[in-house]
Amino acid sequence: MQREQQFVDRLYVRLDELRAEREENARRALAQLGNSRQAKLERDITADEQARSAAELAGVESGLCFGRIDHARTEGGGGGHHHIGRIGIRADDAARTPLLIDWRAPVARPFYLATGHTPMGIRRRRHLTTEGRTVTELHDEILDLDDPTRTGFEGHNADEVLLAALNTARTGRMGDIVQTIQAEQDRIIRAPHRGVMVVEGGPGTGKTAVALHRAAYLLYAERELLAKRAVLIVGPNPAFLGYIGEVLPSLGETGVLLSTIGELYPGVHATGTDTPAAAAVKGRADMAGALAAVVRDRQSVPDPVLEIDHDDYGTLYLERAMAEDARARARTTRLPHNLARPYFVFALIDALTEQLVDRLGADPFGGPNLLGPDDMAQIGKEIATSSEVHAAIDSLWPPLSPQGLVAEFLQDPRGYVPDADAEAIRRAPGAPWTEADVPLLDEAAELLGIDDSAERAAKEAERQQQIEYAQGVLDMSYASRTYEFEDKEESDEDAAEVLAAHDIIDAERMAERQEEADHRTAAERAAADRTWAFGHIIVDEAQELSPMAWRLLMRRIPTRSLTLVGDPAQTGSEAGVGTWADILTPYVEDRWEMVRLGVNYRTPAEIMDVAADVLRAESPGFEPPRSVRSTGVRPWVRRTDDLAGAVAEAVARELPEEGRLAVIAPRGLHAELAEVLDGVIAGAAPDLTHQLVLLDARQSKGLEFDKVVVVEPAAFRTSDLYVALTRATQGLGVVHSRELPFAEDGLSVAVDCSPA
Numbered sequence: 001m002q003r004e005q006q007f008v009d010r011l012y013v014r015l016d017e018l019r020a021e022r023e024e025n026a027r028r029a030l031a032q033l034g035n036s037r038q039a040k041l042e043r044d045i046t047a048d049e050q051a052r053s054a055a056e057l058a059g060v061e062s063g064l065c066f067g068r069i070d071h072a073r074t075e076g077g078g079g080g081h082h083h084i085g086r087i088g089i090r091a092d093d094a095a096r097t098p099l100l101i102d103w104r105a106p107v108a109r110p111f112y113l114a115t116g117h118t119p120m121g122i123r124r125r126r127h128l129t130t131e132g133r134t135v136t137e138l139h140d141e142i143l144d145l146d147d148p149t150r151t152g153f154e155g156h157n158a159d160e161v162l163l164a165a166l167n168t169a170r171t172g173r174m175g176d177i178v179q180t181i182q183a184e185q186d187r188i189i190r191a192p193h194r195g196v197m198v199v200e201g202g203p204g205t206g207k208t209a210v211a212l213h214r215a216a217y218l219l220y221a222e223r224e225l226l227a228k229r230a231v232l233i234v235g236p237n238p239a240f241l242g243y244i245g246e247v248l249p250s251l252g253e254t255g256v257l258l259s260t261i262g263e264l265y266p267g268v269h270a271t272g273t274d275t276p277a278a279a280a281v282k283g284r285a286d287m288a289g290a291l292a293a294v295v296r297d298r299q300s301v302p303d304p305v306l307e308i309d310h311d312d313y314g315t316l317y318l319e320r321a322m323a324e325d326a327r328a329r330a331r332t333t334r335l336p337h338n339l340a341r342p343y344f345v346f347a348l349i350d351a352l353t354e355q356l357v358d359r360l361g362a363d364p365f366g367g368p369n370l371l372g373p374d375d376m377a378q379i380g381k382e383i384a385t386s387s388e389v390h391a392a393i394d395s396l397w398p399p400l401s402p403q404g405l406v407a408e409f410l411q412d413p414r415g416y417v418p419d420a421d422a423e424a425i426r427r428a429p430g431a432p433w434t435e436a437d438v439p440l441l442d443e444a445a446e447l448l449g450i451d452d453s454a455e456r457a458a459k460e461a462e463r464q465q466q467i468e469y470a471q472g473v474l475d476m477s478y479a480s481r482t483y484e485f486e487d488k489e490e491s492d493e494d495a496a497e498v499l500a501a502h503d504i505i506d507a508e509r510m511a512e513r514q515e516e517a518d519h520r521t522a523a524e525r526a527a528a529d530r531t532w533a534f535g536h537i538i539v540d541e542a543q544e545l546s547p548m549a550w551r552l553l554m555r556r557i558p559t560r561s562l563t564l565v566g567d568p569a570q571t572g573s574e575a576g577v578g579t580w581a582d583i584l585t586p587y588v589e590d591r592w593e594m595v596r597l598g599v600n601y602r603t604p605a606e607i608m609d610v611a612a613d614v615l616r617a618e619s620p621g622f623e624p625p626r627s628v629r630s631t632g633v634r635p636w637v638r639r640t641d642d643l644a645g646a647v648a649e650a651v652a653r654e655l656p657e658e659g660r661l662a663v664i665a666p667r668g669l670h671a672e673l674a675e676v677l678d679g680v681i682a683g684a685a686p687d688l689t690h691q692l693v694l695l696d697a698r699q700s701k702g703l704e705f706d707k708v709v710v711v712e713p714a715a716f717r718t719s720d721l722y723v724a725l726t727r728a729t730q731g732l733g734v735v736h737s738r739e740l741p742f743a744e745d746g747l748s749v750a751v752d753c754s755p756a
């Protein structure tokens with residue numbers, strides 16, 4: 001213990017040094033003088049990088065070192081050991097000796113995978129538990145039974161550390177599992193990033209935990225690629241993202257974008273809610289076709305003619321045939337609406353010019369047109385700059401914005417979707433956007449394209465300027481280098497070793513680097529850019545996403561480097577796609593693999609039995625995941641006519657001193673329950689660190705609490721009830737007034753606490 005404490009002390013000294021160094025670097029960078037563009041840029045980048053790095057080091061403070069592996073002695077020597085931690089740390093010596101091995105490094109792998117049967121060259125695995133910076137416990141496992149060395153810290157049960165982690169009181173924030181990743185989880189976490197992997201598993205099997213650790217692992221193993229393109233993790237709702245938000249920083253990673261589908265359209269805040277029926281309709285794949293039809297209908301032709309009053313030339317006649325011809329030309333470009341629009345405009349300007357030339361230059365005696373090329377050019381110019389002409393053309397092929405198009409479509413969707421569906425999705429003008437609207441907006445943005453030619457021209461001009469500027473910098477550095485070399489008369493060899501900027505970089509590349517040196521991280525830039533292509537996308541609760549949401553996501557991952565995590569049995573959304581094959585076939589055919597997680601780390605066996613019964617009522621063959629723990633405490637149930645009163649009593653009795661309790665009830669009961677539950681937190685995104693929260697079943701998705709009281713289960717859909725029943729790590733109670741939708745034999749008889 002003492003030796004480990006000494007080692008841990010040394011690690012923290014080094015961590016403090018590194019943190020102070022980064023903070024000092026950031027401070028120094030900011031204090032640097034110089035107002036040139038280059039100086040400012042360098043200053044900002046360095047300050048940002050160093051500050052971020054210092055924050056990352058602060059994030060790993062707790063539980064910095066949690067393990068150690070001792071290598072087996074071999075005839076040639078062997079032995080030695082490695083300490084494993086959240087990040088890698090090296091000593092400040094000339095050899096930069098590794099002190100702590102990052103859990104993601106290949107060297108650390110036996111810590112997770114070695115068994116007595118396959119010891120992987122390891123003779124002992126040690127788990128270190130720390131509180132603050134103090135080592136409080138050691139737990140050793142002997143993997144080489146022939147090695148007689150014993151430390152006295154060998155436990156009776158190899159799963160002791162895991163069980164201790166599972167039994168700790170919940171905080172309302174998910175914790176990392178880096179100390180106790182199980183072998184089946186480790187294989188998923190470290191799978192190569194290319195291709196599509198589906199991770200399926202029942203409640204509590206660690207899908208979310210695995211997804212987050214996989215993100216951290218991929219950023220470590222593929223940093224070059226992924227730090228630049230960022231990793232996106234998609235979760236079901238903002239409360240869930242808040243719940244998992246601290247896991248990655250605790251693993252030393254901050255460069256991941258966590259988002260719901262509703263947040264993936266920059267500039268739109270989806271604060272509205274849809275009815276389940278509306279969300280289901282909006283999520284259907286045929287919405288893409290409906291929107292495409294709306295766009296086509298906005299590319300119209302006059303019937304039979306549009307008269308344009310031109311100030312100088314009198315009436316121009318924009319005829320149906322002219323417009324049809326222009327429309328056909330624009331459509332054959334296959335460009336999105338706004339980008340094809342200039343083709344339509346120019347074709348009509350040409351046609352109108354021709355019409356006018358024919359009229360003005362007509363020879364009354366039937367000879368050739370009397371206008372010369374200059375006159376014609378002048379007429380063309382005047383038509384092209386006429387606001388009346390443009391207004392007329394705009395009315396036929398208007399520039400459209402995604403928001404405008406979708407709003408217009410939802411205001412009156414009849415004719416594009418069956419009437420009943422149109423009623424379900426009809427939206428009042430000015431109503432807030434909903435989560436299900438976001439994929440529609442994204443689809444519309446694809447169909448419309450953004451005519452950013454002016455912006456691009458400006459950007460290109462700026463880029464050219466940057467290249468010129470960079471060339472200037474390089475020339476100067478070249479000049480100074482030549483001078484230095486001449487001055488010092490260095491040998492050729494020395495000179496070759498000195499790499500100056502112009503050896504490794506040309507002006508264009510350097511300009512690009514400056515552009516990249518945008519102060520924001522890749523994740524921040526990705527969040528603001530609808531067309532960003534991510535390096536990898538991880539989708540949690542993937543079974544919930546609608547076909548339209550999948551279209552949106554797939555556009556953001558052209559490489560199809562994806563990890564999907566989910567449990568079809570917990571599908572709550574009516575828009576959710578039936579099977580993984582249904583989701584994936586349109587994008588990757590059968591090129592995806594699936595792995596299953598079969599052990600439930602959250603829900604004790606007594607609770608899982610009840611939850612499994614709920615599903616078996618609908619699917620008799622249903623096999624739940626195997627609970628790793630049993631608490632000996634059976635769930636309780638109470639039937640009553642006074643639901644609110646009974647829930648209040650149950651909460652008063654069950655509220656844990658340490659830890660969290662959730663009341664999961666149908667939304668219709670929330671107002672009444674909130675009144676009787678002292679200090680309860682409810683609402684759309686309640687603060688889950690609060691001791692007592694009130695949620696509906698959908699909100700409880702992905703979350704967990706020490707204790708859960710489920711209210712009126714008959715009011716839930718089966719899959720929602722299954723979710724609600726599997727949220728507790730310790731105790732479950734059920735309060736109901738209507739018939740229970742599951743067998744009561746898994747439940748203990750309720751204690752009736754009401755006064756006689």
Ligand SMILES: Nc1ncnc2c1ncn2[C@@H]1O[C@H](COP(=O)(O)OP(=O)(O)OP(=O)(O)O)[C@@H](O)[C@H]1O
Binds near residue numbers: 182202205210702
């Ligand atoms: N290897 C592990 N070591 C310690 N705790 C673990 C491990 N695996 C999972 N857990 C814990 O089990 C609980 C459930 O994990 P998680 O939320 O990832 O499951 P899930 O499969 O996403 O569940 P659900 O589908 O019900 O949302 C969490 O508290 C998690 O920290």
